[in-house]
Amino acid sequence: GESVGLHLPTLSVQEGDNSIINCAYSNSASDYFIWYKQESGKGPQFIIDIRSNMDKRQGQRVTVLLNKTVKHLSLQIAATQPGDSAVYFCAENSILTGGGNKLTFGTGTQLKVEL
Amino acid sequence: DTAVSQTPKYLVTQMGNDKSIKCEQNLGHDTMYWYKQDSKKFLKIMFSYNNKELIINETVPNRFSPKSPDKAHLNLHINSLELGDSAVYFCASSQYRVPKPNTIYFGEGSWLTVV
Numbered sequence: 191g192e193s194v195g196l197h198l199p200t201l202s203v204q205e206g207d208n209s210i211i212n213c214a215y216s217n218s219a220s221d222y223f224i225w226y227k228q229e230s231g232k233g234p235q236f237i238i239d240i241r242s243n244m245d246k247r248q249g250q251r252v253t254v255l256l257n258k259t260v261k262h263l264s265l266q267i268a269a270t271q272p273g274d275s276a277v278y279f280c281a282e283n284s285i286l287t288g289g290g291n292k293l294t295f296g297t298g299t300q301l302k303v304e305l
Numbered sequence: 306d307t308a309v310s311q312t313p314k315y316l317v318t319q320m321g322n323d324k325s326i327k328c329e330q331n332l333g334h335d336t337m338y339w340y341k342q343d344s345k346k347f348l349k350i351m352f353s354y355n356n357k358e359l360i361i362n363e364t365v366p367n368r369f370s371p372k373s374p375d376k377a378h379l380n381l382h383i384n385s386l387e388l389g390d391s392a393v394y395f396c397a398s399s400q401y402r403v404p405k406p407n408t409i410y411f412g413e414g415s416w417l418t419v420v
Contacts, residue, residue, distance in 0.1 A: 233309075233395050233411030234348070277346055292361060293340075293409065295348040 202302045209267040211299045213280035216261060222283035224293070225254060225265045229276045237265070239283075267301075275303045308332050309412035311396045317418045318386055325382045326415045328396030334410075336360070337379035338397040339371060342414070348395070354379050386419045393417070 203209045215223070221242055226234035238249045240256050240263075247254050253266040263280050277300050281293045309330045318324050330337060338361070339351040353361035357373040368384040383390060396412040 228346075231413075233397075233413050235411070236409070279348065292350055292353065293348075294350075298346045298348075 199297070200300045200302065202304055203270050204304050205270060205272060207270055209265075209270045209274070209301060211265045211267075211278050211280075211301065213263040213265075213296050214261060215263060215280070215282055215296075217282055217294075218258070218261065220282040221285060223254070223256060223263050224281045224283055225252075225263075226279045226281060226295075227274075227276045228279065228298070234279060237278075270301075270303050272303050272305065275301055277301070309396055309398055309410050311394075311412040311415045313415060314413065315416045315418075317420060320386055320388060320419055322386050323382070323384045324386060324417070325380055326394055326396075326417070327378070327380045328412060329378050330396075330398040330410070331377065332398055332410060334398040334400055335376055336399050337373065337376070338399075338409075339379065339381050340395040340397060340411075342393040342395060344392070351394075352379075352381075383417075388419050391417055391419045 201211060222239050224239040225237040227237050228234045238252050238254050240247045240254045245256050251268045255264045265278060267274055277298045279298050280296045284292045311326060311328045316324060336353060336355045338353045340348050341351050342348045350361060351363055351365050352371045354373045356376050370382045372380045372382060379396060381394060393414045393416050395414050397409055399409040
């Protein structure tokens with residue numbers, strides 16, 4: 191079946207360092223890949239997405255890289271801050287024939303920022 | 306104003322009881338979803354409704370019944386609650402037939418504990 195998985199369950203980084211969170215996926219037919227951030231006690235929040243025909247996309251302090259050859263996705267956070275501490279999910283988006291989107295989530299990586 | 310709101314935020318109930326979780330969105334979206342997050346933080350879609358019509362129904366026990374009185378509301382009713390139903394349930398919404406996944410907005414979650 192389809193699956194989206196993460197390599198590391200927990201990542202600890204020093205404040206100010208760069209963070210790299212990795213994700214492997216298996217459905218090569220996916221159109222979009224998305225990174226979500228979930229803070230404690232809250233719902234997932236969109237960070238950045240990338241279309242399958244791209245290999246890199248940058249946002250504010252975040253960069254997503256897509257390697258379709260090895261079905262690998264990564265999220266890079268520059269100058270990690272304490273407010274970046276959260277669980278990060280990669281997700282694969284599918285467009286349904288009946289309308290709407292279906293997100294298939296990975297297992298999540300806990301990012302801990304040490305002062 | 307909260308875009309996607311769910312009530313209650315916390316719910317503790319005994320096995321065998323019937324309970325409901327309500328969800329409302331004020332974003333004018335046509336599609337609403339219910340996701341379940343287990344103790345390992347794995348997020349999985351349960352249901353999706355577009356304009357009050359069911360478009361996604363994953364392998365969910367019949368004890369779970371979504372109800373959409375209008376496109377701004379999607380409630381989740383659970384009969385005969387079991388210990389394994391303990392989880393965080395997230396409501397979400399998005400625009401119909403819009404491929405951009407960043408239109409999916411999540412609520413804050415409803416923590417259900419079955420004792």
